Amino acid sequence: MRLVKPANDSYLRERIIESSIKDGSDELSLPHYALSHLWGISEENPHLWHDIGDYVDDEHGQPAAAISMRPEKRDTLFKLLEYHRGSYWWIDVLCARTDTPLEIMGDIYKYCRTCYAMLDCNSLIISLQSLNIRGQFLITMTVNEFWRAVDILDTLARSAWWKRVWTWQEMILPRQVLLIAETEELIYNTVDVDLLGDFVVRIWRPKEIKHGDGFKTSSRRCTKPEDYVYGVLGVFQFELPRGIKHNELWQLFISKVENASKHCQWIQVSPHAREFDLLTAQDMAHVFQALLGYEPKNRDYLLDALRMVQKAISGAQL
Numbered sequence: 001m002r003l004v005k006p007a008n009d010s011y012l013r014e015r016i017i018e019s020s021i022k023d024g025s026d027e028l029s030l031p032h033y034a035l036s037h038l039w040g041i042s043e044e045n046p047h048l049w050h051d052i053g054d055y056v057d058d059e060h061g062q063p064a065a066a067i068s069m070r071p072e073k074r075d076t077l078f079k080l081l082e083y084h085r086g087s088y089w090w091i092d093v094l095c096a097r098t099d100t101p102l103e104i105m106g107d108i109y110k111y112c113r114t115c116y117a118m119l120d121c122n123s124l125i126i127s128l129q130s131l132n133i134r135g136q137f138l139i140t141m142t143v144n145e146f147w148r149a150v151d152i153l154d155t156l157a158r159s160a161w162w163k164r165v166w167t168w169q170e171m172i173l174p175r176q177v178l179l180i181a182e183t184e185e186l187i188y189n190t191v192d193v194d195l196l197g198d199f200v201v202r203i204w205r206p207k208e209i210k211h212g213d214g215f216k217t218s219s220r221r222c223t224k225p226e227d228y229v230y231g232v233l234g235v236f237q238f239e240l241p242r243g244i245k246h247n248e249l250w251q252l253f254i255s256k257v258e259n260a261s262k263h264c265q266w267i268q269v270s271p272h273a274r275e276f277d278l279l280t281a282q283d284m285a286h287v288f289q290a291l292l293g294y295e296p297k298n299r300d301y302l303l304d305a306l307r308m309v310q311k312a313i314s315g316a317q318l
Helices: 010-023 050-054 073-081 102-110 124-129 145-157 169-173 193-204 215-216 247-262 286-292 301-317
Strands: 030-037 089-092 114-119 178-183
Touching: 030 102, 030 169, 073 114, 073 124, 073 178, 102 169, 114 124, 114 169, 124 145, 124 178, 145 193, 178 193
Parallel strands: 030 089, 030 114, 114 178
Antiparallel strands: none
8 A cells, every 4th residue: 555645646636537437426526435533542652553664655655654543443444445455545644744734624525435434332333233224214113112222323422433523524524424343354344324314314303403403512522622623624615724823723713604604694603702712612512602602502402302202102102
């Protein structure tokens, strides 16, 4: 495997264009796969993969430098690469540089062929696969089946991967996202996020949820306050510089949102947004409450809505 930079290589650019045309899809896509995963590293324990250079060359043909990746994910990554022989991949720990513009993440994930999301819980994949996500409807479920589905989905929402701020754009932008356990030995043992989303809509029927309600209740967190901004740039397609102080970054972000709000009726920046300090951010909901002036919502909003559906099921079965 070798790191490549198509922007500097006309042969690679031509090959990528040809592969995109052969794909035959009506949707624009590039012939690359993307990886979404939980880093799970720290300064004290960076999980350096020193012998990655035995398998990967850098763009100059030299063995790649050590990267941070937990050992339990490495075999699964190799199996994915072997399964998709001759393909291109975006793997952040290998491809991203300190000068990589963060706004390009939107296109990287939006136009990838498939994004594989490595979950940090093998049993969760098994539980998700046990749900009849392809054909089950609310009216066909028993109360016990409904609440079992709620428990499984709640476990997914509480997983470390789900609660990453960066996961948001990595999950909603690609045309296909496949969940896979980070220790999986069978590469086809996945769960399609689109099918899972359709299942949730069928059993929940969230007709009354308005634009922005997801922001009000999002418990996603990050360790660096600036990532509450950087982690969503791919979705908003805003260009903001790296390496600036968090308060300056926040002010620039607000200016971008204010400009965008001129073309989007449901976005209204709070008159007090500029007074907010990113260092005090508790989670993504806290940030967007400050930005858009939302009143704090019950963080168990999803569970409350599901309880109302459960009452409807109970009434139908009486």
